[in-house]
Amino acid sequence: MNKPVLPLTYEQLDHWIESLQPALLDEQFVAAVGILRGGAPLALMASHAVGVPVAFLRYDRASRVVTWDSSLPMPAPGSKVLLCEDIAGRGFTLLDCIDFLERHGLIVRTLTGAFDELSRTRPDFGTDARGYFALFPWERQAYTDRYREDWTNHDAGQRAPMSNDHEYATYAIDLDGILLPDVPSTRYNEDLQAALNERDLLLPFESLPGIDLQRARAIITGRPEMDRERTQAWLDRHGFGKLELVMRTPGLHDHTPAGTATHKAAAVLRCGVTHFIESDPVQAILIAQKAPLLRVIWWDAAALSGTLVGASGWR
Template identity: 35%
Template sequence: MPTHNDKWSGNAYLDYNTIALKLDAMANDVRGGQFDAIVILLRGGTFVGMHMAFLTGLPVHFIRYYRPNASVEWVGPAPEPKTKLLLCEDSAGKGKTLLNCRNFLLSQGYTVSTLVVCKMPFAATTPEYSCFDWTNDDLQVLFPWNRYRINGESRADALPDHEYERTAWDMDGVFLNDIERNVYDEDIEAALIQRDNTPLAEYAPQVSSKDIVITSRPEIDRERTETWLRQFGIDVSVVLRDEGELDASPEFKAQWKGRKALELGYTHFVESSAEQALYIASMYPELRVTWFNRGKSTIPESVTWIFKRTTKIA
């Protein structure tokens, strides 16, 4: 099981479309800056830099920063000498990455301005262009390209980003066919026996030992749930609904599942109910939510601009 990353316990998620719209609105100002080229700071500046390159027609160059020794190097050819450059990164924060990269370009004789998605509080450098001037130091910004940071293990930065992604799975409708609601209403004991004897669904997915099942089944069903999973060789941890949480509405179940996934450091959630999948995607847009429809996977269109916590962006 991944570790919970306290840094992202309260976060604001910016999706691609929201960022792109801000860049679109900024394009005229950037074109007016008479830049000769865009320099993308790998890897965080890739989306913002490439998007702005399409909006302006400017050529693109790349640099890489090494934190251990604060060194900078070109990746590929450098721009023509003594030209005016727009350096692109995802955020300007308290660290020295953007500052050191800017100084590197200045030392080589270039004129430099910077463009970021977010200028964070107490930033070490002030960018000339920023999509958002972030003022809430208690709320972290999460970008689509660093969703893996939800997993606290990613603090080590020892693996490729995707190796930190972890999936939480719904159970009924994913590994076995759902029992109809009316069967539970008529005779719950008979329904539970029927569920216990239901075979593994032909559409059941292959899962990793690093995955988890998060189900709205109550905690009292733990033994029978784990027994059913083990008989089919599904060896993953299981999180069940707390006994005191009795609301059976799809909205409540979705809220509970999404919250649990984030609390435990999971980046993806696979849900068999289309309604619950949409609720999870809208409530927790930082999760990559998939609707699992009898083996067919669909990513629901999530709400463009939603936060886990109340905040404002200037």
């Protein structure tokens, strides 16, 4: 995890497989076979791209046993199948699954979302992620400390099971507009000290976003570091003092929407959370662009509604 992260979104993977369509059609596959669970989304995308049925394999890492896990019968010997996995890694999953299919007389080509310098085998179709840690949308929880700890123990042979993916959900939240009302920017321009005093006296919203605050790790705000003491005092006074407070460093990020969003996106990734709740829709879009696997929710306090935000650059 010391490598730079290469986030791969559903949209990027879908576009990549669509770009492979002519080459995949030439292979005349009879089925796309996904290794559960990481290879399943790619197998589904490939099956739609080339019009073949989809089937699945189940692999037990501890015993290295492969089983056919599909309502479809295994194709006839001599048939060609596309075996799909999220990554060709340092383990034996892909090799063992290839061997299983070939022992049943099938011709196997492989497609993986990524391969890297540790891959035991190079796929026939794959994204070159050498030098990077490829992260898939179904692995966004890998950012969290708890997931990494559980995975390290599991990978070391300690048989404690991994939790369900949704149990690793961890939140960070914006401050102004989420826990308390925003003071209009014109007030700060008219009389900064009076606006700060007014803000200090505000009460929390009666209705907050419907999340379990026990799963919240941090408050990430665009307020500058110089406001830390009074901000922390407000949080302590209203029962939010246990959350980590991450503030903007003006020398690194300015107070513009782009600067504040850049600060928040970087802070969210450092904090290792899966969800971020933001009060400003423009900043929510910018954060989603900079952290594409993060679940960014724009919270409209007036309407008491949240909107899941996704954003890709358009050219």
